[in-house]
Amino acid sequence: MLISEELLKEYGAETEVFDSSYVIFSEGDKPKNYYQIVEGRIKLNNYNEEGKELIFAILEKGLSVCELLLFIDKTYPVNAITFEKCTVLKLPKAQFEKLLDDHPKISRDMNKFLSERLYYKYIMLDNNSSLRPSVRIKGALDYYKSYNENAKKFEYEIPLTRQQLASLTALRVETVIRTVKELEKENFLKIINRKIFV
Structure with a gap:
């Protein structure tokens, strides 16, 4: 909170x-x-x-x-x-x-939060400029996992559908589906009950 x-x-x-x-x-x-x-x-x-x-x-x-x-x-x-x-x-x-x-401490915490979000937005913008779908999708998944950095590998459930991931990365849904399967084979993520975990 x-x-x-x-x-x-x-x-x-x-x-x-x-x-x-x-x-x-x-x-x-x-x-x-x-x-x-x-x-x-x-x-x-x-x-x-x-x-x-x-x-x-x-x-x-x-x-x-x-x-x-x-x-x-x-x-x-x-x-x-x-x-x-x-x-x-x-x-x-x-x-x-x-x-x-x-409450100056809350103000400082707010500044820290905004700075972290801005940092990850820059990273995501950089990733979204890539022509490689895997780079775009990895960037989006890393961005969402950054909200819960304490989660261990494959513990964080990405709160996005394939369609939402496509809208975030400016890719086609079919490309997202294919790339997510490839990333699972590379052990970057896991698919459990159609949900993506990183």
């Missing part, structure tokens, strides 16, 4: 429950709230000029949603859409800023 639920509620956070496919915010909206996931998963996406979905991240329990935009005067470059029924803590921007002012 990035910030404890109790502390968020102390500063006025409200619990909201969203159904599957609910749009929490859209590309072009102005950031007004800090969101932290209590249960469920949320994807950050947008669509290219051909209408193809591009997924930038899939966020799970304990993570915040596009918090970095609360620090600058820009609109959201992505949509935030729930995958399933989600419970989210929502804290207005002014109260979020006060919380950080009142």
Whole structure:
């Protein structure tokens, strides 16, 4: 959990429950709230000029949603859409800023978290520029495993379908399926009950 639920509620956070496919915010909206996931998963996406979905991240329990935009005067470059029924803590921007002012350690932890995410985004961008599907997929899998660095080999279940992995890496689903099977033969990952473990 990035910030404890109790502390968020102390500063006025409200619990909201969203159904599957609910749009929490859209590309072009102005950031007004800090969101932290209590249960469920949320994807950050947008669509290219051909209408193809591009997924930038899939966020799970304990993570915040596009918090970095609360620090600058820009609109959201992505949509935030729930995958399933989600419970989210929502804290207005002014109260979020006060919380950080009142708790410098949390502010430092937030900076560390943002720095780590940015680092892995750079790595993922570099991998996605490769023409080799295996490099793109390994980069995406490593990015998701970075959320749980303490997991031993083959203990972390990747929270993505083959279609979502294709949307993250700008590959075709068929290419992802074939490459994942090749990576299993190379002992980079395991497939257990159709789920990918790294």
